[in-house]
Amino acid sequence: MQWQQLFGHTGDQALFCVAADGGEISLAEFKRDLARAHALVERQLNELPRTESLRRTALYCTDTYEFCVWLFAGLAADLQLVIPANNKRATREALADIDLWLGEWPAGNGRQRAFRLSAVHSAGAGGELPQHFAGELQLFTSGSSGEPQSIHKQLPQLMAEIAAQQQQWGSLVADCSVLATVSHQHIYGMLFRLLWPLSSGRAFVSKTYVDVAALLRDAQNLAPALWVASPAQLSRRNDAWPWQQARFLSAIFSSGGPLAAQDAAAIAELAGHWPLEIYGSTETGGIGWRQQRDGNSLWSPLQDVQVGVQVTASTEEPPLLQVQSPWIAEGFATQDRVRMVGERFELLGRADQIAKIEEKRISLTQVERLLSASPLVTTARVLVLPKGPRRSRDLLGALVVPSDEGRAQLNICGKSALVRQLRAMLAPDLDGVALPRSWRMVAAIPVNQQGKSPRELLMNVFETDSETAFATPASMLPEVDATEVEAAVDSARKSAKVSLRIPRNLPCLPGHFETAPVVPGVVQIDWAVHFGKTLLQIPGEFAGMENIKFKQLLVPEERAELELTFDPEKQKLHYRFFWGSEEFSSGKLSFRHG
Structure with a gap:
């Protein structure tokens, strides 16, 4: 494709991008960076042996402007740009036959140097644009199959979809700066926060916002603006964010999964905009759109997209959605079950077993395989625990059979410590949303009379409150001299106090410090959870902590008071270990609603 087919800016001084530090980047500056980056890429390729096939180049950047420069430098050099969702260790090791690494790739394992935009800036004069x-x-x-699959895309395919989006929404987003809370490493983010503004001559903000409040404040400075978001971010809204600044937004787009009706209505009330939801996938690109105003749950096909249903052998299940559009090579049968209503359709759930949580498709097989590779685990099963009365959102649950080593850890340190070890082991290979949030330790994976483990049987383990079976072991608890519980009135805060003494033979004491045995901070947190659940009947599972402070060491034979206060409305437990005027530690622990 030619330059004029991709870039719609009117002149070299036009605002191209707002940098992560707030500085403005003009089209002229982008042209200079692109010319230099292209020259650098060509020099690197000239040092490689010649081949008839496309050179494979891995591209990962957190900064959208840097990604943009390398993207078009690579496309101009006729490269095959491999764009993974992350640069995690497992992802890097799975990439084969990479000739050039661009962006943020940690060194090691014999990998060649990865080039950053700073190398372009220090290169001086570059070649031709x-x-x-x-x-x-x-x-x-x-x-x-549960394993990552590669999807090849040509630039004309992506630009054909951009043309359809522009035809649908062009008048709404005219002159809008683009602010995003989603990554450009995914097709939705790449299309909506990068390629679309480039083709229509609009500016984009280079950083991916983590703080929505900051996005809303920046919307005023960059007005008119639009927000490229996801259902997970919109559903986790905070009423304290400066929603009055949303008047400077022209639209809020959302994609990656259906937005719950109550979340769409809440955003409309807070921001004054009903989110525009885009339905599609990496394989198909965009398929349809909807706004849930007036209770609408149906999706309308995008311009030039034809939808129908694929007849399946089962007459008991709804049919699968079939898609044909100019940006896919041939008709594609999705794994989404649908009900057709005229030319529109209603989504009725997935037919495959790939989990989709917060817009990320997760291989449950991969998570299970990684867990089972740990010396602490004999076997594991992972499943999606749906949003409902027991939990505020979809999340992954792990059913784990500990090994002999794992059981020893469980008996000595408790469940929380074992879970922390397993999550730390998974973290280098998985995105955060793919880490199990709910854990059950069992002697064996449940099976039915046929020797199988259907989902319903596994779900029973999570739906019953079996936390007491895996509470902090008695050998890990302090000696309790007295307890005092203050009853709650009208669902107000509940409180308790525990007078305790630290035994000299507590298993966790040796080895924490070389010079002297002390009670580790994580054990103090476990004690707070244990006594909070035991004395205050806190429902739900431990979900997180905040404002944790360790002020004085807690040592053998020490006496201490543990003060607990639980707020049922916020599901937060405030704890404090102290003796007289001396405070050992304090903090807040949060629990999922039971």
Whole structure:
């Protein structure tokens, strides 16, 4: 494709991008960076042996402007740009036959140098600005096998979808700066926060916002603006955010999964905009859209998209959605079950077993395989625990059979410590949303009379409150001299006090410090959870902590008071270990609603 087909800015001084530090980048500056980046890429390629196939280049950047420069430099050099969702260790090791690494790739394992935009800036004068872009993109998703699958995309396919989005929403987003809380490493973010503003000559903000309050404040400075969001971010809204600044937004887009009706209505009330939801996938690109105003739950196909249903062998299940559009090579049968209503359709759930949580498709098989590789685990099963009365959102649950070593850890340190070890082991290979949030330790995976473990049987383990079976072991608890519980009145805060003494033979004492045995901070937190659940009947599972402070060491034979206050409305437990005027530690612990 030619330059004029991709970039719609009117002149070199036009605002191209707002940098992460707030500085403005003009089209002229982008042209200079692109010319230099293209020259650097060409020099690197000239040092490699010649080949008839496309050179494979891995591209990962957290900064959208840097990603943009390398993206078009690679396309101009006729590269196959491999664009993974993250740069985690497992992702890096799975990438094969990579000739060039661009962006943020940690060194090691014999990997070649990864080039950053700083290398472009220090390179001085570059070559000529490229005018033709002919490479291809390789994106990744999870298929029905549970393993990541590569999806090849040509630039004309992506720009054809951009043209359809522009035809649908062009007048709404005219002159809008683009602010995003989603990554450009995914097809939705790449299309909506990068390629679309480039083709229509609009500016984009280079950083991916973590703080929505900051996004809303920046919307005023960059007005008119639009917010490229996801259902997870919109559903986790905070009423304290400066929603009055949302009047400077022209629209809020959301994609990655259906937005719950109550969340769409809440955003409309707070921001004054009903979110525009885009339905699609990496394989298909955009398929349809909806706004849930007036209770609408149906999706309308995008311009030039044809939808129908695929007949399946089962007459008991709703049919699968079939899609045909200019940006996919041939008809595609999705794994989404639907009900057609005229030319529109209603989504009725997934047919495959790939989990989709907070817009990320997760291979449950991969999580189970990684867990089972730990010396602390014999076997594990992972499943999606749906949003409902017991939990505020969809999350992953892990059913774990500990090994002999794992059982020893469980008996000595307790469940919380074992879970922390397992989560730390998983973290290098998984995105945060793919880490199990709810854990059950069992002697064996439940099976039915046929020797199988259906989902319903596994769910029973999580739906019953079995936390007491895996509470802090008695050998890990302090000696209790007295307890005092103050009854709650009209669901107000509940409080308790425990007078305790630290035994000299507590298993956790040795080895924490070389010079002297002390009670580790994590054990103090476990004690707060244990006595909070035991004395105040706190429902739900431990979910997180905040404002944790350790002021004085807690040592053997020490006497202490543990003060507990639980707020049922906020599901938060405030704890404090002290003796007289001396405070050992304090903090707040949060629990999921039971």
